[in-house]
Amino acid sequence: MGTTELLVKMVIDRWNGSIVNLNKQLNALTDEQLQKEIAPGKNRGTYLLGHLIAVHDDMLNLLDMGEKLFPELAEPFIKKADDSTTQTPTAADLRSMWEKQNSYLQEKFEEMKPEAWFEKHTAVSEEDFAKEPHRNKLNIIITRTSHLQYHSGQIVLLN
Amino acid sequence: MGTTELLVKMVIDRWNGSIVNLNKQLNALTDEQLQKEIAPGKNRGTYLLGHLIAVHDDMLNLLDMGEKLFPELAEPFIKKADDSTTQTPTAADLRSMWEKQNSYLQEKFEEMKPEAWFEKHTAVSEEDFAKEPHRNKLNIIITRTSHLQYHSGQIVLLN
Numbered sequence: 001m002g003t004t005e006l007l008v009k010m011v012i013d014r015w016n017g018s019i020v021n022l023n024k025q026l027n028a029l030t031d032e033q034l035q036k037e038i039a040p041g042k043n044r045g046t047y048l049l050g051h052l053i054a055v056h057d058d059m060l061n062l063l064d065m066g067e068k069l070f071p072e073l074a075e076p077f078i079k080k081a082d083d084s085t086t087q088t089p090t091a092a093d094l095r096s097m098w099e100k101q102n103s104y105l106q107e108k109f110e111e112m113k114p115e116a117w118f119e120k121h122t123a124v125s126e127e128d129f130a131k132e133p134h135r136n137k138l139n140i141i142i143t144r145t146s147h148l149q150y151h152s153g154q155i156v157l158l159n
Numbered sequence: 160m161g162t163t164e165l166l167v168k169m170v171i172d173r174w175n176g177s178i179v180n181l182n183k184q185l186n187a188l189t190d191e192q193l194q195k196e197i198a199p200g201k202n203r204g205t206y207l208l209g210h211l212i213a214v215h216d217d218m219l220n221l222l223d224m225g226e227k228l229f230p231e232l233a234e235p236f237i238k239k240a241d242d243s244t245t246q247t248p249t250a251a252d253l254r255s256m257w258e259k260q261n262s263y264l265q266e267k268f269e270e271m272k273p274e275a276w277f278e279k280h281t282a283v284s285e286e287d288f289a290k291e292p293h294r295n296k297l298n299i300i301i302t303r304t305s306h307l308q309y310h311s312g313q314i315v316l317l318n
Contacts, residue, residue: 001292003162003163003166003277004162006277006292006293007162007166007297009293010293010295010297010298010301011301013293014301014302014305017305018305038198038316039197039198039199039201039316040198040199042316118162118165133160133165134165134168134169134172138166138169139169142169142170142173143173145305146173146176146177146304146305146308147308149305149306149308149309149312150308150309150311150312151312152309152312153308153309153310153311153312153313154312154313154316157197157198157201157313157316
């Protein structure tokens with residue numbers, strides 16, 4: 001296995017492992033538990049799950065893997081803070097979106113050739129990318145895995 | 160910049176970014192806040208900080224970068240669960256250990272040549288490493304960055 005292939009495997013394995021861990025946590029929670037605040041006065045579990053789906057949807061654009069699956073989530077789960085008076089998707093809706101999105105991402109990731117991960121992501125210009133080649137698609141996975149882990153450490157508190 | 164160098168930069172940048180983020184969180188907390196539970200009945204901030212130091216100390220061994228700086232932390236912060244009746248280092252002690260350890264790790268990381276990150280870590284045999292070359296030193300940084308982010312998402316709740 002060449003270095004490129006190896007590195008891509010290491011990064012994608014960590015992404016997949018993070019998804020598996022969060023799925024275990026989610027499966028251990030009832031919808032009622034998921035709707036609770038992770039700590040007094042902090043975000044609800046449903047807000048965090050919606051936030052992760054919205055951020056990963058945005059990632060589809062950055063990776064040039066097509067349109068967002070759930071564009072309606074950006075407003076309530078990225079632009080706005082958690083607000084229990086607003087109508088948002090139910091815990092069951094969010095779980096179903098999360099699963100659908102993960103299957104889709106999995107499929108897209110498997111289609112990628114190792115070298116393709118080192119291409120520029122869509123939010124960086126050709127000019128900047130020439131100077132900053134680390135702003136590639138694989139780096140998006142590295143930073144989004146970090147983000148996913150951060151919020152997984154919060155969702156686990158509901159259990 | 161070659162692929163190896165680029166990949167190492169991406170992974171180490173994410174580690175460094177995670178440390179910087181947690182330092183910002185820690186600097187925003189008083190010692191009194193850090194001693195509180197992150198959520199009712201959950202770990203205290205001091206336990207999580209001690210846990211991170213202990214895990215990163217263990218990482219020094221895995222990366223073959225010398226002896227642990229604070230071997231006495233493994234017992235109270237890895238083997239045992241949080242227990243407010245046990246005498247453990249104070250918040251101020253832990254902050255000082257954390258800073259000392261980060262400077263040490265920084266120095267050691269800077270000494271590493273990019274290719275050296277692809278060598279096997281100390282907990283895998285030569286035989287297994289031949290079959291599983293992803294069990295290298297850089298992968299330790301990838302998994303420990305994930306771990307660091309997970310607990311940073313919890314420590315931030317103290318603020």
